[in-house]
């Protein structure tokens with residue numbers, strides 16, 4: 001149609017006009033606060049940081065006054081289980097706040113009443129370390145209140161699970177068997193051999209819970225990404241059990257995708273390692289990066305593998321209990337998988353919590369050719385032999401740690417492993433001093449996606465009981481933020497795309513509700529108020 005379109009004709013955009021101009025900002029990036037106070041975005045990328053950028057303003061430019069608050073790169077969370085846990089996060093029963101047996105039972109009984117007859121009660125987040133009694137839960141607790149529903153409720157760390165009698169039966173676990181798998185444990189009454197309902201680590205392979213549908217995953221993933229954005233997280237290193245990578249691949253086909261992922265796949269053998277190389281990626285959005293190995297269990301489940309026995313094992317564990325090491329760590333299987341990954345130019349990230357497991361994974365890595373440039377990581381690196389700390393720097397192995405775990409575990413760690421070993425735990429500062437590149441993540445859904453509480457703990461040493469614990473490992477705010485932004489991006493080969501605000505990088509940034517104080521005193525309550533991914537504003541539903 002021709003005619004009068006003069007005043008409605010699209011005005012040719014000025015060549016260098018900005019799409020977004022942020023003014024009055026305190027811009028933090030790459031380890032420091034800049035003197036510049038303006039940031040300009042065009043075509044989804046940062047194009048300018050400086051002052052006097054008003055000259056590039058056009059009528060179409062979105063101008064945002066940051067009011068002197070901090071503007072940071074979108075948070076890069078190195079270690080999440082978003083796809084694996086989104087259904088539980090979005091729809092499962094939440095037991096994080098439970099501190100007593102009666103509360104636990106009430107939650108289960110309420111859920112049993114809501115669900116149709118026979119449907120599984122699924123969820124988790126409980127921790128006996130948070131119960132006043134410290135008594136671990138058992139099937140007897142929930143049999144009485146779960147009615148005809150099988151129930152499977154994972155501990156907060158996902159390394160153990162509580163089943164009721166109906167679920168034990170469906171999973172084929174009786175007083176006669178099966179025997180404990182290597183690297184796993186079915187807790188049993190010492191006299192009757194009846195299972196208590198608790199399964200730890202590799203014994204979880206016996207649990208037969210129903211598979212969520214693809215539609216469940218799609219819906220739950222969007223809700224979980226909302227939560228990530230709400231906390232300021234715009235990229236994550238997601239650990240995925242195949243074939244669940246299909247959930248991310250489907251998401252990445254959406255025109256409104258606004259979350260970036262580097263993916264690390266759980267593997268079982270050399271073939272599954274090589275298969276990771278063939279997963280198609282989308283540069284900048286979805287990057288299959290490497291493989292994830294498990295060396296041991298967790299501190300909370302007392303299954304992290306320690307040189308010396310636990311000071312206080314769980315009641316069902318023997319006195320001389322060191323935790324569990326996964327068989328691949330010592331039977332040569334991991335060595336083969338690591339070599340195959342190196343050959344395929346894949347990264348290796350390995351879960352190791354106990355001091356012995358950390359030692360062993362450093363040994364396994366140390367034989368890899370050209371190790372320094374490969375950016376291999378140790379996930380958690382939580383309890384270390386003092387002599388192993390320097391090896392991270394020497395070998396160029398990246399400790400990928402979760403500062404929130406220091407806050408959450410801090411109140412009970414010394415009672416579990418004693419005060420001497422606690423001194424080389426959560427060794428943020430010593431690791432940085434060793435020359436290692438320290439990076440941070442949440443380990444969602446083991447804990448919240450909120451990075452601010454963990455950053456505050458890393459800076460102040462203040463833990464969840466309000467006390468300051470091991471302040472000698474405190475690091476500066478700049479170091480803690482780097483671990484969650486530029487260095488996190490480096491640990492996934494994404495440092496030229498995200499994690500820092502520089503011309504040419506993707507315009508993923510957040511504006512906080514405050515200016516952060518260098519002593520960390522106002523960090524834990526920080527809230528992102530505006531979130532941008534690729535230069536597009538993310539609207540985050542308010543949480544009720």
Ligand SMILES: [Zn+2]
Pocket residue numbers: 079080081239443
């Ligand atoms: Zn994890």
